[in-house]
Amino acid sequence: MMANIDEINEINTLLKSGSNEVAFEKMLKVLRNSPPADELATVSLMMMPFDLSSAFQAAELALQDDPNNNRGMNAYAEALARKGQFDEAERWFLKSMPNLKTSERIRWSEPTSCPTCGLDRGDIVDIRNLHRVHTQASLPDPIRVWVRCKNCKLVRVRDRLTSESVAMYNQNPGLPVNDPPDLKREFYRAFMREEGWCERVKEAAGKIGRLLEVGPGWGVFMAAAEFNGFNVTGLEVNERSATWIRENLNLKVIMGQAPDDLPDDLFDVVASFEVIEHCQNPDLFLAGLAARVAPGGVLALSTPFIDHPVARSHGYENPMWNEVDHKVYYDRSTMAAALKRVGFSVVDQWSSDRHIGCVAVIAQREE
Ligand SMILES: [Zn+2]
Structure with missing residues (x-):
């Protein structure tokens, strides 16, 4: 029997949690059950996050033993990617997946x-x-x-x-389903964080007025904004979230997506947090949002920035690269340029713990 990916992940988890002895025992068991090239590839993949140069050598040895070993090619590809040799990594990734013609x-x-x-x-x-x-x-x-x-x-x-x-x-997504937050614990913590966001939004907008949030998720920001005096409306594509917000928070949510289903009214604040990275046409999305901002109002966005020091420090381990639903990533300059294209400029910006490297930006219409 060959080592499967579940076993590798289990060993990885053990290594990360510092249970090296148990991990080592498990590793030996895996190795005893695998042919040599597979053994080496398995070791290579396990070592990858800890010791890249040894992992690379193990992958090379696996391919010396069997040039057609799929896991060996896969380990080699990942090592190349981690070294930043992306073009070559792509060739090996494709080679390592014979089913992916x-x-x-x-x-x-x-x-x-x-x-x-x-x-x-x-x-x-x-x-x-x-x-x-x-x-x-x-x-x-x-x-x-x-x-x-x-x-x-x-x-x-x-x-x-x-x-x-x-x-x-x-x-069959195989990813944890995003469940509604525990109202007593997670929701309250997030609520307190986002009350801070309200303060900055209020300061930039210069007043407490009408606020539209596009993609409110479980409505934490909406609730915080409402509690701080804003007249809030949500536009949400997920029926489950919309219903949950209505039932638990008693707030107004319209079903739909931006820009197509945006309400015709103007708002003093148009907010959208961690939505733009999901958009196939982010410029169209931004233009739609910008058009709903009342004179003197603000646009409040947040999204993972790839030039954020925290994102950069994660490097290859940055989980943002693994997000299946993300389509675009901004940095400080591409975000400023995107806002400029819809006639807005950044007036405030801060880091957020919603995602790794996540940055919140407030923008106003240029004079
Ligand atoms: Zn371009």
Whole structure:
């Protein structure tokens, strides 16, 4: 019997929690049951986050033992990716997945061009084998390539899943389902954090008025804003969240998506937190939001910034690269440029613990 990915993950968890002895015992058991190339590849993958150069050597040895060993090729690809040799990593990732034929990739994913300037050229900034990351997920196209547009520098997924593959993935996502928060504990902590956000939004807007939140999730910010005097409305695409907010928080939520279903009214604050990175056309989304901001009002956004020191310190381990539903990432300059295109400029900005490297930005219409 060969070592499976669950066993590898179990050992990884043990190593991370410092239970090295138990991990070592488990590792030996795995190795005894595997052919040599698999053993080496397994060790390579396990060592990867801890000791890249040893992991790389183990992957090379696995391929010396058996050049066609799939796990060996996979370990080699991941080591290359961690070293920043993305083009070569991509070739090896594809080679390591014999079931993922080029024709299948074309069927399950579609190439994207830059949503901002339409260019299709970009430099690879990260590559993933999402099958390895989301071990239980049934991803039809497990390769995720992130590129930075050669022109405007926006980072986007190069080949996004087709709607058919997204539907397939959603049937069996293998990821923890996002449940409503525990009202007494998590919700209250988040509520206190977001009351702080309200303060800064209030300061920038210069008043407490009408507030629209696009994608309120479980409504924590909406509740905090309402408690601080704002007249709040939510626009939410997820029926379960919308119902939960109405029933538990007694707040107004419209079902729908931006920009198509935005209400016609103007708002003193239009807020949208961790939504823009999910948009296939973020410029259209931003333009829709900007058009709903009343004169003198503000736009409040948050999204993971890839130039955030915390995101950068995570490097290859930054879980943002593994997010199946994320399509674009901003940094300080691409966000400022995107806001400028809709006539807004940043007036306040702060870091948030909602996501790794997450930054909240408040923008006002340029005079
Ligand atoms: Zn571009």
